[in-house]
Amino acid sequence: MMIPLGDGQRRFGFPFATVAIIVLNAMVFGYEMSLLLLDEDSFLQFINTFGTVPFDIIQRQGLGALSVLTATFVHGDPFHILGNMVFLWVFGRKVEDLTGSFNFLFFYLLCGILAGVASILSQLESPRPSIGASGAVSGVMAAYMLFYLRQRVRTLIFIGPIPIVPRIPAGVLIGYWLLLQALYIELGLSTGVDYWAHMGGFGAGVLLIFLFLRQEIVLYHPSMRR
Amino acid sequence: MDRSHVSRLLNQGIAAAKAKQRRRAKEYLLKVIELDEGNEQAWLWLSGVMDALEDQKICLENVLSINPQNAHARAGLQWLEKLMAASAEPSPGSSTPCPFCGGQNSGTTATCRHCGQSLLVDCPGCDEYVDVEERECPHCGTVLGDAHDEISYWARLATAYLSKGKPRSALEAWQRVFDLDSSYPNIQVHLADAYRAVGDISEAIEAYGRAMEASPENDQPRLKLARLYREIGSLAKATVEYNVVLSLSPHSAALHYELGTLYHEGKDYKRAFQAYKRAIECDSAHAKAHFQLGRLYEIVGREGQAVKAYTRALALSPPQAEKIHKRLHKLRPPIPVELANGWPETLRQMARIVVAYILIALLQAGLKPLQIPAPSWFALLMAVLGSYLLVCALSTPRNPTLQSLLGEKGIDSLGLRWAVGLSSSLVLLVCLATIYL
DSSP: OOEEOOOOOOOOOOOOHHHHHHHHHHHHHHHHHHHHHHHHHHHHHHHHHHSSSHHHHHHHOTTHHHHHHGGOOSSSSHHHHHHHHHHHHHHHHHHHHHHHHHHHHHHHHHHHHHHHHHHHHTTTTTTTBBBOSSHHHHHHHHHHHHHHOEEEEEOOOEEETTEEEEEEEEEHHHHHHHHHHHHHHHHTSSSOOOHHHHHHHHHHHHHHHHSSSSSSHHHHHHHOOO | OOOOHOOOOOOHHHHHHTOOOHHHHHHHHHHHHHTTOOOOOHHHHHHHOOOHHHHHHHHHHHHHHHHHTHHHHHHHHHHHHHHHHHSSSTTTTTTEEEEEOEEEEEESSSOOOTTBBBBBEEETTTTEEEEESBBBOOOTTTTTOOOSSHHHHHEEEEEEHTTTTTHHHHHHHHHHHHOOTSSTHHHHHHHHHHHHHOHHHHHHHHHHHHHHHHHHTTHHHHHHHHHHOOOOOHHHHHHHHHHHHHHTTTTTTHHHHHHHHHHHTTHHHHHHHHHHHHHHHOOOTOHHHHHHHHHHHHTTTHHHHHHHHHHHHOOOOOOOHHHHHHHHHHHHHOOOOOHHHHHHHHHHHHHHHHHHHHHHHHHTTTTGGGOOOHHHHHHHHHHHHHHHHHHHHTOOOOOOHHHHHHHHHTTTTHHHHHHHHHHHHHHHHHHHHHHOO
């Protein structure tokens, strides 16, 4: 298991959008946990209402497109949200540098929507809700990899019980992660993780990031992207 | 006779003589002679600080009586005898009385042979030698003052010499002031400044030290010492002194700025950041601090922050505005208007909005494009128009199409941009509602 911890300094100001997304996710998760503590049924209903349920989308029931958006902010357990937010913090800030805060938020949500679409297409009649920010975060990772391929990222790796923190190029780290997703899809592993959403989100990131870059980066990219 | 005491007095006398502190040197050397009449060195140095030629001769003769082989004394005596012969008889019709002691001197002599006072003074304004009795230079009009008021006279001259780039003359003048009145206000600071100007750094440092001892509450000598240390490259010592001065004047933006530039020079960027920021806290209009902060941000790779800092500096209309502009343009080259407002850029930005709308329409139709209802198709078309107008309002107000419709400026005025932006946002909201509902 590899957990990214951080890379170098940011170029621009405070990462407002990244922080806002993390805070919003935390607030929603807090609410979910309060529901779970009060009544498990309410919690499950919440998940079903605000998660992406492929069957509901195809049948045009429930919240429709909105549920694909809300699913990005709903998480099932603490490790789920923690994992996603750690990845978002590490990779999101530098991508926010490239796009600006408002555009980053827009990009993040769009990647989340496309990840939801990929998830729906992979299991059209499924009544199981798909939740989590991992599709959107995968899009952010894709953008990061495209622009900071050689950036070294401090990564926590456990070799047995022994933790080590080497600095691994982003291309290697994210490439390895992508390979695992493809492998899991190929092997048809069912671990409760929506790998198609990850792939969908990653593809969305690759395709869409160019639309969201700051104007000066697009028009003067060699000097502005350092 | 305590040899070590005599030796100490002799060394002090020699040091004072080298520093042209004649009175002090005389005091020390005479004490040495009182304790040790046969001290050759004391007599030799004393000859150099005595005013009257006769006294100088006596001293040199005493040296030779102690050590007949002393070459310096022999040469000095020969020179003195020539000088005394030349000035012994003032030529008839050309003698002038000394304005200080009344003694007669030849018309061309620069120093009174009786009391040793200067009879001619180097005008600080024009390099001509002027009679000491002149209150104003007859050549250039520089005010010299009343030579009878010796202390003020020499103090004024010293200040003038320093300002006119004659540090050595300034040093001699200040030393004269010190000889006349060692408690003259800030005399040690003046001496230190003069030593510094002639390049005698060690003496300058000592003099600043004496000034600090004399008035510990005055931070000027310490500040000057800090600047001197900085000049000679002793950055660590300079930092210490700056920090002491700052502890006395913690709200001085100028001092924080100076300290910041010192740290900057020494590549201690973290402390430089803190110092510049404190300078800005003390004076938000300190353009130089903003500029230097920008340079630091550039060095550490935080270009966005650098741009902000440069922009703030420029807003304060600093004298180095051109330099700041150059750095800003290097970081953020101005984008040509045609490129920034052209169709490729407009379409790129429109695509964000249009893609989102298409996805929402698809999802609402259950991912079946053919089942998208007609109102949603219409809403999508309107969304394309709405996104075009919104992008133009936000980013590309001089889009070529708008320019052809409305002139070169397109919608590039604040009022128009607001109007178009708000109305297009409304259109997009309506389209979204149509698609969703």
